[in-house]
Structure formats: structure tokens, C-alpha cells
Amino acid sequence: MYMTLSDISFSEFIKDFKQALNHLFHEQEDINLLSQERGLPPSVLKGIMDMQPLSVAIPKEYGGRGSIVKECLGVLSAASYESLPLSLTFGINIALFLEPISKYADEGVRKEIFDRFLEQQNMGGLMITEPSYGSDALNMKTLNREIDGGYHIEGTKHWQGLTGMADYWLIASRKELANGDLGRDIDFFICDTAQPKQQIVVEEYYDNPGLYMIPYGLNKVDVNVPANYKLNPESTGIKMMLDILHRSRMQFPGMGMGFITRMLDEAITHCRERIVGNCNLLGIDQVQFQLSRMQSAYTICSAMCARSCEISGIEHNLAMEGLDANAMKAVVTDLMQESAQLLVQLSGSKGYRTSHIGGRGIMDSRPFQIFEGSNEMLYAQIAEMVTRPMKKQKLNNLFDFLKDFKATAQSCEYFRKELSFNIGENLSQRKLVDLGRVLGRVICIGYVLMLEEKGFRKDLVENCITTVRQEVASILTAFHFDNTVKVVEDYSDNSSWMAFA
Structure with missing residues (x-):
């Protein structure tokens, strides 16, 4: 009888995963040395992904373990005990891509995405942040406009974890109105970098001082995606975000x-x-x-x-x-x-x-x-x-x-x-x-x-x-404590200690 991932108890699944991490990071390689290099050796990454850790965020009907929060947190915890960057890599994939796909993506596109995650070790990330609009996401300037059979998305995003590494992206943007202004709501689109006209151009990789395993950078977005690659909010796009x-x-x-x-x-x-x-x-x-x-x-x-x-x-x-x-x-x-x-x-x-x-x-x-x-x-x-x-x-x-x-x-x-x-x-x-x-x-x-x-x-x-x-x-x-102190911007005037020594 064929056994699926969901047939394996979570205690057995997480035990095998922890053992694999221990072998890869302490026997095959030295995590203390690996952590000083950018990225992970392909053999180590393959060994990790062979354990199918991201299956915990894929519904059972698509071959995953069922999107059970306890299992998702268990995988994140097991990974972060050995490597916080590895855990964040999983967190990006789980919370910022796979779960939104499960909840909001068109049913017709889910199967291919989940199959590629399970069978081809694909990864996905989320693009919201822009160089001039960090936490001010509602004023983002990345736009989308309808074209024949789909949407054109154009803008600049940065500080996306897995820059240049993810196979899929969820891209947040605002609809371009007839007068050239941008709508107030937020739309999300799936981008498959393996498809024509869906490649994301990495203009710069950032020299992040920690989390060496994860690439971050500046991304140029100029892509065309099919109509069914748009996420479907339950009410508004802002509430979906x-x-x-x-x-x-x-x-x-x-x-x-x-x-x-x-x-x-x-x-x-x-x-x-x-x-x-x-x-x-x-x-x-x-x-x-x-x-x-x-x-x-x-x-x-x-x-x-x-x-x-x-x-x-x-x-x-x-x-x-x-x-x-x-x-x-x-x-x-x-x-x-x-x-x-x-x-x-x-x-x-x-x-x-x-x-x-x-x-x-x-x-x-x-x-x-x-x-x-x-x-x-x-x-x-x-x-x-x-x-x-x-x-x-x-x-x-x-x-x-x-x-x-x-x-x-x-x-x-x-x-x-x-x-x-x-x-x-x-x-x-x-x-x-x-x-x-x-x-x-x-x-x-x-x-x-x-x-x-x-x-x-x-x-x-x-x-x-x-x-x-x-x-x-x-x-x-x-x-x-009553503290209303404000910075003295021209502080250098009459404040050099050498003049008083």
C-alpha cells in the first residue's frame, strides 16, 4: 500500500528531520564554518529539502501534511535550534507563500505549485517592501494593469528574503487607474520565475551583516502574469495582506x-x-x-x-x-x-x-x-x-x-x-x-x-x-519619567571637549 507524507506520524517526521539536520550540520559539514559563508552548499541544501520540511504547510489533498500550525511551528523550531537563517528560510516559504497560496490562490494553479514544492524542492517568497516605502506599505508604487489574458506588474522591491533564489514570488501592487493614479487597495499576484516574461531582475545583492544563508537585494519587477495568478481576497486586498x-x-x-x-x-x-x-x-x-x-x-x-x-x-x-x-x-x-x-x-x-x-x-x-x-x-x-x-x-x-x-x-x-x-x-x-x-x-x-x-x-x-x-x-x-528631550541638530557648535581641556 502506498504511504503518503500525512501517513507518517509527526513525532517520527520531526525526529527524522532533526537527525538529518544534525548529520548535515555536525557530521557532513561544520555549521559554525558554513554560517560564515554566503548561502549553503547545494549538497547540504538538497539534503535538508529531501526531508520535505515544507510539506507541513501543504494541504493533504495536494500531497502535503495538512497545514497544521503545530507541525509548522515544530519544523521552524527544529530548524532554528541548529540555524536561525534556515528557520527563517522555512518561515518565509510557509507563512509568506504556501499558506497564502492555500487560502487565496485560484484552485487551478495550486496543484502545480504544490507539486513543484514537493517534487522539485521549489521555494517561494513575498514582495511587499519598496526602497521608499518600508512599513508604509499602503503607499507602495508597484502597479498592476490589466492586459490581454492577464496583468502587467511593474515596480521596484527590496529586502525580500530569498532574492534571486526563490522560484515563485507573491508580489503586492496597486491597480493603475484610468487617470494614471494608483488605487487604494492592494492586489497580490503569483509570479513563476520559470515562465517567460515572469523573470525578476536582481539589480543588487545586499551585504546583510547577519543571516548569511539568505540572499537579500534590490529587485526590478516588470512581468506579465496570467489572470488566474491573482490572489482572491475574502473582502479587500488590504485585509488579505x-x-x-x-x-x-x-x-x-x-x-x-x-x-x-x-x-x-x-x-x-x-x-x-x-x-x-x-x-x-x-x-x-x-x-x-x-x-x-x-x-x-x-x-x-x-x-x-x-x-x-x-x-x-x-x-x-x-x-x-x-x-x-x-x-x-x-x-x-x-x-x-x-x-x-x-x-x-x-x-x-x-x-x-x-x-x-x-x-x-x-x-x-x-x-x-x-x-x-x-x-x-x-x-x-x-x-x-x-x-x-x-x-x-x-x-x-x-x-x-x-x-x-x-x-x-x-x-x-x-x-x-x-x-x-x-x-x-x-x-x-x-x-x-x-x-x-x-x-x-x-x-x-x-x-x-x-x-x-x-x-x-x-x-x-x-x-x-x-x-x-x-x-x-x-x-x-x-x-x-518626564522626558521630552529632542535632538540638538547643530550640536557641533561650541561642543568640542578639546576647547575646554
Whole structure:
């Protein structure tokens, strides 16, 4: 009897995948050396893709494992334990291409795409960002116009992961109107670079200082695609884009999970083996504090993954779920960067090398705080999502609002003392960012409490809550401090120290 991918249990599938990664990165090659080179050797990439990791994001009726969130996050986590760039490669393919294809592509084009992913190791990416319009996606200038039998798409995109490497692209653009202006809505089109008149010209490859495995660059788009290569939104294209981006942000915990676990494992191992005087580093109080912060990150990320499994499947429309999506993305990427920084600090001089997982991890995790919405922007949005309904309800006290707010009703009790204050009328942007940092962490403690109810170990939960309470108290000290300082642009006048020495 013929066995399909979905007939193999996920525990067996992920076990084989982890073993393959271990063999490729630690026996056949040395990942510490590979990570200092651009790209991956073809033999290593083939060995990885032979395990068909992207099958987790392909529906069962097309030969995949079924687009189950738990499996998608499991693959991302397994990959990021060994290589964060590899996990991001999978994340781009899963959240920014395969899942949108499953949900919004014409049924007539899905089969060929999924077949090529399963049988020919194809890859796909998403083009939204433009040189002059980063997070301001609604003002993008890439245009589409109807032509005989399809659409012509023209514009410039950049910072697309897998530049020059992807076989397929989803390209975001705006419709060209009769008067030459561009429509307000966003359209998405599939581009198959193997087809005539669908090649993307790479005008420049960027010298990204981390994520060496993934090529980024400047792309010239001037392609013709068939009519059925246009994605079909459930309502508007903008809501489709939000659904795609929010689902992607809810998969960041999968990439963060393996990475944070690896940082924590490496740190504990090093501190156990490193002897200073007559004891190891674990006997030092400050080291215990640093390790406890990494372990708190592990707990929060675990809870995020469990929550994402409940709410982010393609059967859900996430266009209006910005609060969860922003909180997950911003908080987990802050935790990833902090965990890498802590590992390097604990490792001493040997950690500050690109051949060390910690030193490399600092550079590889840093852009996660920037792409798909910078964390400062997302935190400000979180704060606005809370303060806006507060104003409508004419409530000033933050705790009084949060105790009845679904996302924080359970968790805010742990922060009653810190959150019992009145919010001012017009918060500055810097205050909104601070408030968003606090709210994001309170929301995440809600996820942790949900995970505890399912049986997650209590000591990790208690430690995590204590750690986050301290962090929230620290952020709120900055929030309450009156700081309206602005930059002095002509600062060089009368400010050279040499004139006063």
C-alpha cells in the first residue's frame, strides 16, 4: 500500500528531520564554518529539502501534511535550534507563500505549485517592501494593469528574503487607474520565475551583516502574469495582506522557540563546565539572574507557540487580530535578541566570534526586531489598541480597564500594583512605545497562564511571572519619567571637549 507524507506520524517526521539536520550540520559539514559563508552548499541544501520540511504547510489533498500550525511551528523550531537563517528560510516559504497560496490562490494553479514544492524542492517568497516605502506599505508604487489574458506588474522591491533564489514570488501592487493614479487597495499576484516574461531582475545583492544563508537585494519587477495568478481576497486586498502578515507574526514564536532553547542550553552547559576559583559559574548569583531571564524567555515562547496553535490556522481570518500578532512578534524577537546577548556575555571572549552560536546569534536575531514591522511601531500600535477603547469607555485607570479586557483579564492581576495608575490624555509616541512594551508582556503572561492550565510545569511559570513583573516595573519607571528631550541638530557648535581641556 502506498504511504503518503500525512501517513507518517509527526513525532517520527520531526525526529527524522532533526537527525538529518544534525548529520548535515555536525557530521557532513561544520555549521559554525558554513554560517560564515554566503548561502549553503547545494549538497547540504538538497539534503535538508529531501526531508520535505515544507510539506507541513501543504494541504493533504495536494500531497502535503495538512497545514497544521503545530507541525509548522515544530519544523521552524527544529530548524532554528541548529540555524536561525534556515528557520527563517522555512518561515518565509510557509507563512509568506504556501499558506497564502492555500487560502487565496485560484484552485487551478495550486496543484502545480504544490507539486513543484514537493517534487522539485521549489521555494517561494513575498514582495511587499519598496526602497521608499518600508512599513508604509499602503503607499507602495508597484502597479498592476490589466492586459490581454492577464496583468502587467511593474515596480521596484527590496529586502525580500530569498532574492534571486526563490522560484515563485507573491508580489503586492496597486491597480493603475484610468487617470494614471494608483488605487487604494492592494492586489497580490503569483509570479513563476520559470515562465517567460515572469523573470525578476536582481539589480543588487545586499551585504546583510547577519543571516548569511539568505540572499537579500534590490529587485526590478516588470512581468506579465496570467489572470488566474491573482490572489482572491475574502473582502479587500488590504485585509488579505493583514491576514497574511498577522499569521506570519504568529509564527515567529516557532522560529524563536528553537533559537532561545539553543541559547539556554549552550549557556547552562557553559556555566556548568566553566570553573572560577573553586566553583562553577552556576554558583554566582548574577549568573543565576541572567540564566533565569533566558529561562523566562523559554517559558514565554513556549506559551506563545501553544497559543498560536489555537488561533492562527488558515481557517481563521486574522486581519483583525493585530493585538495578538503584534504582541507575539515584538516580545519574542526582543527575547531572542536578549538571549543571544546574554549567552555571549556569559561565554566571555569565546562568545564574541562568528564561529560561536551566541556571537552569530546576536547578528542573526537582530533583524527580527526590524522586519515585518519594527518593534517600536508594533508596541505603539498595541498601546493604541488599548488606549482607544479606554477613551471610548471614558476610563482613565489602566488596571480598571485591563481587568475586563479579554487579552489581559487573567494576567493583569499579577501586575495590579504596577498598573494601577491613570493614563494621560495625549501620550507622546515614546510613551506609547513604553506602554506597548508593558502591555505586550502582560498579554504574554496570559499565554503562560493558559499553558500552565494545560499542565506546563509550575516552577517555570512562577519564575517567569516574577521575572516579567520586575521587567514591567522597570519599563514603567521609564514611562512615568518626564522626558521630552529632542535632538540638538547643530550640536557641533561650541561642543568640542578639546576647547575646554
